[in-house]
Amino acid sequence: MRTPPPLLEDAAVDAHLAQALPAWRRDGRSIVRTFRTGGWKATMLAAGAVAHLAEVAWHHPTLTLAYDRLDIRLDTHESGGITGRDLALAAAIERTVAWQPEAPLEGTPQAPRFAYIRQE
């Protein structure tokens, strides 16, 4: 039986999120992040990207999908709270879903009909 990763203190989690993951917040024994999206198709695409990272990481969030948002909740089941695994996967999710392309990539057109991930 593998040793569950150690729980992080709330203050340490809050400090890390403030410094490295400002769009995330601690909600009790989880960390949470909402991505606003331009519609159901956008939500599903973003959820797919998160699902891929979770399976590769072997660390799985709770996802809530809605027509205009994707809610992500992370905690480490084996430890009963927030561990370094949650922070690490949150960082990978942020790098992927919030990623903004640079030239020569043009990025999603601004026209409303193409609305995908709304950058807060």
Ligand SMILES: C[C@H](O)[C@H](O)[C@H]1CNC2=NC(N)=NC(=O)C2=N1
């Ligand atoms: C059964 C157990 O959940 C699994 O072995 C792995 C995979 N994914 C997981 N995901 C999360 N969030 N926490 C875990 O402890 C975990 N453990």
